[in-house]
Amino acid sequence: MILASSREARDRPRDRERLARIMLRSRERRKHSFPSVIFGEPGWDMILQLYVACCAGEVIDVSGLCGCAGVSKTTALRHLDRLVAQQLVERRGDSADGRRIFVQPSKALLEQTEQWLDGAILSLDIGSS
Template identity: 45%
Template sequence: MASASAGDELIDVIVRLPRKAVEESLLSAAAAGGTIADLRLGEAKAILAGRRRRTRCFSGARFLDPSWDMILELYVAQGEHRDIAVSQLCSLSGASMTTALRHIEQLEAVGYIERIPDPADRRRANVSMLPRLRNAAEEWLDLQIASSRATG
């Protein structure tokens, strides 16, 4: 708040939308072209692209939220019917390998993801998003889509 000029106050606004408004927003958007699944996938891709642009624009700054990046990457991969290996997910997280592995272990411990042996190469393991995480991600993406339509 110290950066606000005299007399100016910053007000944080939390947008809370009724579930019905979220559903109506998603249904109307889907009716305009595309499915709700397509809207969610597009939103997740846009968020990831924005995070990458931010990293490129602020050279030297570290914006790390490995678990969130992993969740979005897994959501997009699942929507595109692609497998993601543990090593690939670590790399996509932007964190060091050891930090990324700790985040994978934590997501696994709370029942959000599972590691599955790669059928083509048993030395590797793929990471799969479990329904609990997919449902949470879809709920969050629905709120993002509805919020952006309400404000934009």
């Protein structure tokens, strides 16, 4: 019961965003610490980046999203195409610049990501008690 009451007192959306940001920074530091190792989870990197951008009220374009994936643009685009095919992300054109395409997470992706982050936060809470 103590765990439940402490969880309810927290700002759950803020905790989720904070954990997602920590994970992105940690993954970036890992890449720099082990430059010769290919870790290879571009789809997950994209999902985290889209989640953080959405929480911050920001939009991200295809080039920016591909850049955060840590793989070649061709590989990143292949992963993005899979996310689009699964209806987890949506592409939409920029009305101000016809050459640019924005990417936004679907409601389903946001919900799935929040559930995953909630589980991770709960695991961290249990591990710290």
